[in-house]
Amino acid sequence: MTKEDLISKPTVSVVMPVYNVRAYIEQAVSSVLSQTYEDYELLIIDDESPDDSIAFVEGRFSDSRIKIIRQKNRGLAGARNTGIRSALGTFVAFLDSDDFWQINKLEKHIELMEGRADIGVSFSASMFVNQGSNPIDQIQSPYIKKDYTARNVFCRNPIGNGSAPVIRKGILDQIAFVGRDKHGQRKDYWQYFDESLKQSEDVDCWSRIAVITATNFFLIDEPLTNYRVNNEGLSADVENQFKTWRKFVAKLAVLAPDFVLENGSAATAFQCRYAARRCLTQSEGKLAAKWMWRAIKTDLVALFEEPKRTLVTIGACALFCVIPQSWQRKIVARVVS
Numbered sequence: 001m002t003k004e005d006l007i008s009k010p011t012v013s014v015v016m017p018v019y020n021v022r023a024y025i026e027q028a029v030s031s032v033l034s035q036t037y038e039d040y041e042l043l044i045i046d047d048e049s050p051d052d053s054i055a056f057v058e059g060r061f062s063d064s065r066i067k068i069i070r071q072k073n074r075g076l077a078g079a080r081n082t083g084i085r086s087a088l089g090t091f092v093a094f095l096d097s098d099d100f101w102q103i104n105k106l107e108k109h110i111e112l113m114e115g116r117a118d119i120g121v122s123f124s125a126s127m128f129v130n131q132g133s134n135p136i137d138q139i140q141s142p143y144i145k146k147d148y149t150a151r152n153v154f155c156r157n158p159i160g161n162g163s164a165p166v167i168r169k170g171i172l173d174q175i176a177f178v179g180r181d182k183h184g185q186r187k188d189y190w191q192y193f194d195e196s197l198k199q200s201e202d203v204d205c206w207s208r209i210a211v212i213t214a215t216n217f218f219l220i221d222e223p224l225t226n227y228r229v230n231n232e233g234l235s236a237d238v239e240n241q242f243k244t245w246r247k248f249v250a251k252l253a254v255l256a257p258d259f260v261l262e263n264g265s266a267a268t269a270f271q272c273r274y275a276a277r278r279c280l281t282q283s284e285g286k287l288a289a290k291w292m293w294r295a296i297k298t299d300l301v302a303l304f305e306e307p308k309r310t311l312v313t314i315g316a317c318a319l320f321c322v323i324p325q326s327w328q329r330k331i332v333a334r335v336v337s
Contacts, residue, residue, distance in 0.1 A: 010040050
């Protein structure tokens with residue numbers, strides 16, 4: 001079977017939004033084209049990128065499985081939505097264009113999901129890498145390893161990042177809605193990721209899948225995704241992310257009021273603890289302590305359900321406030337994982 005035959009009816013649609021990623025786009029695209037599993041289409045969504053990322057792709061790659069779709073800038077959620085609506089595959093895989101995959105990622109996911117019709121969302125662990133694509137000795141893998149409930153997904157976001165999951169197209173169709181774009185304008189097209197959210201669009205999508213559908217989530221606990229960490233503007237970004245996260249919770253409460261009433265305070269506590277641990281990765285001990293105290297005041301669930309991780313985080317917050325920064329960097333990878 002030729003690549004031309006495969007593109008006519010691919011099993012997987014890989015959706016890759018592109019915006020100002022010239023430094024990383026070659027590695028991202030190459031990581032898809034080198035997959036051991038070859039029955040896919042690669043939908044590259046040009047979100048009105050201001051740099052020459054798309055021109056570079058057109059000049060560098062000639063694979064017939066690549067399809068470039070151009071649109072006016074709508075942000076990450078809008079680019080993903082365009083890709084999903086254009087997808088021909090039974091499964092949709094997401095790869096942000098500053099991340100990259102291990103060569104056997106699709107093979108692992110599709111082998112699993114073709115053998116298990118009950119799994120609508122599979123996701124892998126992720127290796128954190130720096131701006132130079134080098135591992136930074138941290139793997140993103142959820143505390144809970146199996147039997148995910150809607151509460152788990154809402155409170156803990158086990159998927160972690162947008163380059164980790166592969167989702168059945170039929171599951172995404174079940175959560176589609178007509179909504180507003182990032183400017184608040186109502187748009188007459190299907191959305192899967194909420195374009196009105198500037199952040200937290202990932203956990204919003206995963207949570208709606210968990211609440212609305214009866215599908216199962218499954219972890220492939222291998223670092224098949226390489227997730228690039230960028231902590232510029234950490235303080236403001238953590239606060240803004242929390243505000244957007246609360247907006248997502250308010251919207252979910254309209255869809256599932258009893259569910260959010262029952263789990264909202266626990267989810268808020270876990271979100272604050274996440275913010276504290278993120279601050280620790282940048283040696284921001286005082287800021288981390290602020291967020292950890294906020295988590296404790298909100299709900300003690302993180303202490304009762306995950307005592308070790310919570311106590312370690314509290315201890316690290318206190319320690320990082322008094323020890324030299326050079327020491328902090330040596331121990332952060334052991335503390336925050």
